[in-house]
Amino acid sequence: MDERLVVVGSLNMDLSVTVPRLPRPGETVSGADVVRGPGGKGGNQAVAAARLGARVRMVGLLGDDAHGVELRAALTAEGIDDSAVGTLPDTASGLALIVVQHDGENTITLSPGANHHLDEATLRSLTEGLVANSADTVLLQLEVPLPTVLAAAREARAAGALTVLNAAPLPGPGPLPAELLRAVDVLIVNETEAAGLLGLPDVPSGGRDEDWTARADQLRRLGPGTVVVTLGAAGAVAADARGPLTEPGFPVDAVDAVGAGDAFCAQLAIALGLGSPLAESVRRACAAGAVAATRRGAQNALPTRAEVDSLLAATP
Numbered sequence: 001m002d003e004r005l006v007v008v009g010s011l012n013m014d015l016s017v018t019v020p021r022l023p024r025p026g027e028t029v030s031g032a033d034v035v036r037g038p039g040g041k042g043g044n045q046a047v048a049a050a051r052l053g054a055r056v057r058m059v060g061l062l063g064d065d066a067h068g069v070e071l072r073a074a075l076t077a078e079g080i081d082d083s084a085v086g087t088l089p090d091t092a093s094g095l096a097l098i099v100v101q102h103d104g105e106n107t108i109t110l111s112p113g114a115n116h117h118l119d120e121a122t123l124r125s126l127t128e129g130l131v132a133n134s135a136d137t138v139l140l141q142l143e144v145p146l147p148t149v150l151a152a153a154r155e156a157r158a159a160g161a162l163t164v165l166n167a168a169p170l171p172g173p174g175p176l177p178a179e180l181l182r183a184v185d186v187l188i189v190n191e192t193e194a195a196g197l198l199g200l201p202d203v204p205s206g207g208r209d210e211d212w213t214a215r216a217d218q219l220r221r222l223g224p225g226t227v228v229v230t231l232g233a234a235g236a237v238a239a240d241a242r243g244p245l246t247e248p249g250f251p252v253d254a255v256d257a258v259g260a261g262d263a264f265c266a267q268l269a270i271a272l273g274l275g276s277p278l279a280e281s282v283r284r285a286c287a288a289g290a291v292a293a294t295r296r297g298a299q300n301a302l303p304t305r306a307e308v309d310s311l312l313a314a315t316p
């Protein structure tokens, strides 16, 4: 039986420009032609999950504009159930302005548009009151309002679904609501988000593994039974009740990291939802992220199950 997964989250149109190096504040840098394509952490994770073999339902909000039409078509083209994706009149769809450096590093500026109107009442009306209706797994991110994420997490937990939160992007300084972290089974963060949640100063990437496993364990004490910290090209660390583990990742020629984290989250949620051990799930998730990083764009870059299998098979 395929995993049944519900994604509650954002849908954005991405406008992306590749540049030789990211501009500093006040600086102008010329880049390549603009590339437009469907994105948004919610939409990306839904599309990744569908390509990786799950049966997916998306819950979200679009504006009544041309981007909204395209974003919905991108979901249905993957066989995703869009019956809980609403269209809001007189509102723009979410838009992301992305700058990608030649080695794949990027910055993203968001105009949330309709995503920010996904309040709890709208969530209830879109899902007829049942977010986790017969879902095995509910996958959440933070590009829609926090109270909505909390309501979805509460319901997923009460319905017995595996509740997975990718705490990205963090809404700002200060902790996330304690209740949200306690309602989550699996928390996925990158290094910056891990530091933010622990109230640490921003940390440079590429720290020692033992620092990150210790931090994953510290995050577990905030509530989630399983915590995974992604480390970009260096793989990921994770901790659950059995202890910490490290996955070194897959050496690939990365050209664009946008969407890599989303592929990781979707694959991890599917594997854990199917009952795979944490180490195997994190390894599969790293492989999914690695494939996504070798291609430009967000949804355009997301891998299929066969591509993940073949990278795993090719890497002892």
Ligand code: RIB
Pocket: 010, 012, 013, 014, 038, 039, 040, 041, 044, 095, 096, 108, 143, 258, 259, 261, 262, 298
């Ligand atoms: O995770 C990548 C996504 O973040 C992009 O597709 C962009 O839309 C932003 O939401």
